[in-house]
Amino acid sequence: MANPATKRLPEAWMDEFYRHVLEDALAQGTAAYWQRRARTFEEARPRLADFPGLTSPADLQAADARLRQVAHACRNRSRLAAIDGEYR
Numbered sequence: 001m002a003n004p005a006t007k008r009l010p011e012a013w014m015d016e017f018y019r020h021v022l023e024d025a026l027a028q029g030t031a032a033y034w035q036r037r038a039r040t041f042e043e044a045r046p047r048l049a050d051f052p053g054l055t056s057p058a059d060l061q062a063a064d065a066r067l068r069q070v071a072h073a074c075r076n077r078s079r080l081a082a083i084d085g086e087y088r
Contacts, residue, residue: 034078041071 027033045067046052046060055063 029081031078031081034074034081038071038074038078041067041074045071 045064052060
């Protein structure tokens, strides 16, 4: 019985995969991409109206701090991309 790990993938599939990898790499170099990422993390922050379930207030505060820091890092990365003239 042949080993499925050694099975060759169709060339069209590989071309499509490589195209997506390249598109992702190019997108991650733009300021707009990092601005969207920052907004995503800001929107994920806990809100007062959210039902916290069994999560403690300290855990909610820690999650909020982490998400704020990640959003801030994304905005900083966006500024770097804009400096490089890649702002779209």
